[in-house]
Amino acid sequence: MRSLPQILRTTTVRLTATFILIFVVFSVALLTLIAWQSSYQIQQQQTADIDREVRQLERIDRRQGIRAIAFAVQRLSSQPGPGIYFLGDPSGVYLLGNIASVPAEIILEPGVYSFDYERFRPFDVTEEGEAKLRRGYAVVRSVQLPSGMRLVVGRDVVERQGFTAIIIQAFLAGVIGILLFSLVAGGITARRVLRRIDAISATSSKIMSGNLSERVPVTRRNDEFDGLATNLNAMLERIELLMQGLKEVTDNVAHDLKTPLTRLRNQAESALRAGAGDEDRRKALETTIAESDKLIQTFNALLMIARAEAGAPSGTLADVDISAVVADVAELYMPVAEDAGIELATEVTEDVHLRANRELIGQAIVNLIENAIKYYEPAEGKAARIVVGVRREDERVLIEVADNGPGIPPEDRTRVLERFVRLEKSRTEPGSGLGLSLVDAVAHLHKGTFRIEDNDPGVRAVIDLPG
Amino acid sequence: MKILLIEDDREAASYLIQALDEAGHITHHATDGETGYAMASGMDYDILIVDRMLPRRDGLSIVESLRAEGDKTPVLILSALGEVDDRVTGLRAGGDDYLTKPYAFTELLARIEVLARRSSPSEAATTYEVGGLVLDRLSRKVERDGEPILLQPREFRLLEYLMKNAGKVVTRTMLLENVWDYHFDPQTNVIDVHMSRLRAKIDKGHASPLLQTVRGAGYMIRD
Numbered sequence: 001m002r003s004l005p006q007i008l009r010t011t012t013v014r015l016t017a018t019f020i021l022i023f024v025v026f027s028v029a030l031l032t033l034i035a036w037q038s039s040y041q042i043q044q045q046q047t048a049d050i051d052r053e054v055r056q057l058e059r060i061d062r063r064q065g066i067r068a069i070a071f072a073v074q075r076l077s078s079q080p081g082p083g084i085y086f087l088g089d090p091s092g093v094y095l096l097g098n099i100a101s102v103p104a105e106i107i108l109e110p111g112v113y114s115f116d117y118e119r120f121r122p123f124d125v126t127e128e129g130e131a132k133l134r135r136g137y138a139v140v141r142s143v144q145l146p147s148g149m150r151l152v153v154g155r156d157v158v159e160r161q162g163f164t165a166i167i168i169q170a171f172l173a174g175v176i177g178i179l180l181f182s183l184v185a186g187g188i189t190a191r192r193v194l195r196r197i198d199a200i201s202a203t204s205s206k207i208m209s210g211n212l213s214e215r216v217p218v219t220r221r222n223d224e225f226d227g228l229a230t231n232l233n234a235m236l237e238r239i240e241l242l243m244q245g246l247k248e249v250t251d252n253v254a255h256d257l258k259t260p261l262t263r264l265r266n267q268a269e270s271a272l273r274a275g276a277g278d279e280d281r282r283k284a285l286e287t288t289i290a291e292s293d294k295l296i297q298t299f300n301a302l303l304m305i306a307r308a309e310a311g312a313p314s315g316t317l318a319d320v321d322i323s324a325v326v327a328d329v330a331e332l333y334m335p336v337a338e339d340a341g342i343e344l345a346t347e348v349t350e351d352v353h354l355r356a357n358r359e360l361i362g363q364a365i366v367n368l369i370e371n372a373i374k375y376y377e378p379a380e381g382k383a384a385r386i387v388v389g390v391r392r393e394d395e396r397v398l399i400e401v402a403d404n405g406p407g408i409p410p411e412d413r414t415r416v417l418e419r420f421v422r423l424e425k426s427r428t429e430p431g432s433g434l435g436l437s438l439v440d441a442v443a444h445l446h447k448g449t450f451r452i453e454d455n456d457p458g459v460r461a462v463i464d465l466p467g
Numbered sequence: 468m469k470i471l472l473i474e475d476d477r478e479a480a481s482y483l484i485q486a487l488d489e490a491g492h493i494t495h496h497a498t499d500g501e502t503g504y505a506m507a508s509g510m511d512y513d514i515l516i517v518d519r520m521l522p523r524r525d526g527l528s529i530v531e532s533l534r535a536e537g538d539k540t541p542v543l544i545l546s547a548l549g550e551v552d553d554r555v556t557g558l559r560a561g562g563d564d565y566l567t568k569p570y571a572f573t574e575l576l577a578r579i580e581v582l583a584r585r586s587s588p589s590e591a592a593t594t595y596e597v598g599g600l601v602l603d604r605l606s607r608k609v610e611r612d613g614e615p616i617l618l619q620p621r622e623f624r625l626l627e628y629l630m631k632n633a634g635k636v637v638t639r640t641m642l643l644e645n646v647w648d649y650h651f652d653p654q655t656n657v658i659d660v661h662m663s664r665l666r667a668k669i670d671k672g673h674a675s676p677l678l679q680t681v682r683g684a685g686y687m688i689r690d
Contacts, residue, residue: 286683289571296569297652331621332647335660363651370655 012193016186020179027178031171039164043139046082046155050141053083053153061145069145070096084117084138084154092150099152106142107150114139114157137161196225200232212240257298264291301434308360308441320356322390322397323348329365330388337373337386342403344369347389354397354467356446361399364442367435368401368461376405396448397467402460408452439463468513468583470494473503473529474545475521483516486572500524507533512540513583516575519546519557527560534561541582543575554650573684577636595630598677598690600669602630611669621646622665629678629688638685662686 053076061069070087077085077098086097092107094100100118119134140154199217206214215236216229270276271284330346337344365388372386386403436450439461443450448465470487474480475498484494495512497503500521507515507529515533519526530542544562546553557565564578595602600611607623609616618626624646629637639658643649662678670676679687 292569293571300652328647329649332649332653332657332661335664336655336657339660359650362649366649366651366653370653373655 020182082156086152088150342384399463404458
């Protein structure tokens with residue numbers, strides 16, 4: 001699937017890594033704060049304890065004398081715990097207490113100090129009968145009692161430091177745990193996201209290799225990936241439809257252009273046939289010209305549609321009197337309709353103007369009228385009639401060609417707009433099957449629509465333009 | 468007529484020259500724009516047939532230069548570009564007529580014969596007369612051998628165009644362009660139907676028909 005460096009380069013992995021980093025930095029900061037805060041609290045507590053004991057002992061010294069103070073210090077010293085006590089005479093000579101020696105400058109100069117000390121361990125004596133010493137580090141307060149005696153009270157801080165060490169250990173373990181957890185969770189998330197993105201990539205490469213019916217898988221989670229997948233699928237649907245349309249048109253072009261080309265070739269061949277007389281040859285050549293003229297017409301129609309569909313260059317639109325165009329074209333076709341036994345009437349609202357391409361609008365109306373005449377089938381006992389009209393309705397201009405003939409079945413009404421589509425019964429009539437496609441393209445060129453409605457009976461073809 | 472053909476496609480040109488020769492015209496030929504322009508400004512021709520896309524100098528610029536120099540020789544522009552806007556730019560550049568490839572030779576011949584000013588009645592003539600048929604452009608009245616003929620406005624314009632070019636062939640597309648001002652090709656025989664109606668009005672009851680159908684080309688009015 002992907003190599004490791006590739007995976008590391010993905011957006012998902014980079015995002016995950018960023019979040020892990022932010023998480024770790026935040027955790028470290030938080031834990032540091034907690035450690036520092038607790039250490040500080042303990043220190044405060046110890047200082048307060050020391051001060052309280054010093055005050056008590058001072059009070060005892062002041063009220064009860066040397067015996068009482070000696071007794072009190074003796075009692076405190078013999079208690080297990082972090083307490084450190086030293087009682088000396090005014091010159092600083094050791095009298096009592098649980099530490100062997102205190103530097104003279106600490107004893108003689110009242111204040112707060114911290115120093116390495118050696119402490120007697122009660123009930124722990126060497127074979128020679130000497131007390132064993134325990135080393136430690138203490139914070140102490142040194143005072144001179146009212147009686148002149150020197151007192152040093154302190155607390156061992158090794159315990160406190162031990163506590164800090166525990167916190168730091170816990171903290172390190174926490175950070176490592178968080179890191180591992182984030183990496184695993186991030187990896188899983190990245191993998192899941194990558195898998196879905198890879199699925200989309202895989203689908204698109206299948207589509208690029210030609211399989212247009214492939215679709216991106218959609219899960220039931222209904223998340224943003226599913227949203228994306230659904231949209232992509234909708235887009236693919238549309239593309240497939242367009243491709244199908246294109247293929248149909250190409251097939252039709254191939255068929256509808258190949259047929260006359262084949263006829264053309266056959267005509268030319270028969271003219272060259274041995275034994276063909278002058279008259280035969282002349283006839284074959286005349287047919288050849290007629291066929292090629294038809295082909296040229298088809299090409300022109302196709303080009304015109306393509307041009308109209310591509311949109312008009314701005315210079316070709318001008319103010320056009322649509323009423324005049326409709327009336328002109330209707331007048332042009334009136335005799336043809338009359339010869340076919342159809343009454344061609346006009347219902348023209350005067351003076352309808354529009355920014356349009358006069359030639360294309362004219363051609364569109366011609367196509368509609370020619371269709372109406374060509375495919376007219378007289379109904380029983382009814383006078384054949386085609387009405388060509390133009391009118392304004394709200395902000396729109398409607399150009400209509402309506403007949404009372406046999407009509408087009410509803411299911412075929414949009415199909416006939418497609419290129420080269422000719423309904424079964426019209427296959428035998430001459431024509432390219434492009435007439436209505438061109439009308440549709442012309443309507444779109446003018447930002448309007450073309451539709452075929454039921455005229456009950458008959459067909460009403462409507463070019464609906466914004467005006 | 469003396470014709471200058473500026474066309475780079477040698478095969479198309481030689482076919483055209485031969486056909487024009489058979490129709491009784493003398494044709495000079497230039498295969499590129501510069502030579503064509505030099506020949507057109509150096510000699511007196513009755514008509515120029517100019518292809519739009521030419522090597523060295525394009526057809527439209529030749530026509531523009533000639534017009535700028537005051538040369539009024541009629542010009543027929545040939546082009547593979549047949550869109551409405553192409554036609555408009557062609558005519559705006561000074562062309563008198565525009566024909567889209569591929570075209571029928573009869574169409575080209577009819578157009579250049581109508582374009583050549585020689586032997587045409589002047590634009591200013593107020594009446595046209597062909598074999599007893601008289602058309603008065605001012606009073607818009609038509610009569611044949613003194614008998615008035617009632618025509619619809621469009622029929623009048625149709626006859627006016629035919630009579631202005633009396634003795635020359637006019638094609639269906641020329642009629643559609645000049646009488647109706649549209650350039651599309653109708654699939655049905657619209658023009659023929661109009662012509663048969665006009666013929667019924669002017670020729671009915673007369674021994675010698677004036678309006679004649681020229682097979683494979685179009686129509687012509689003459690006595």
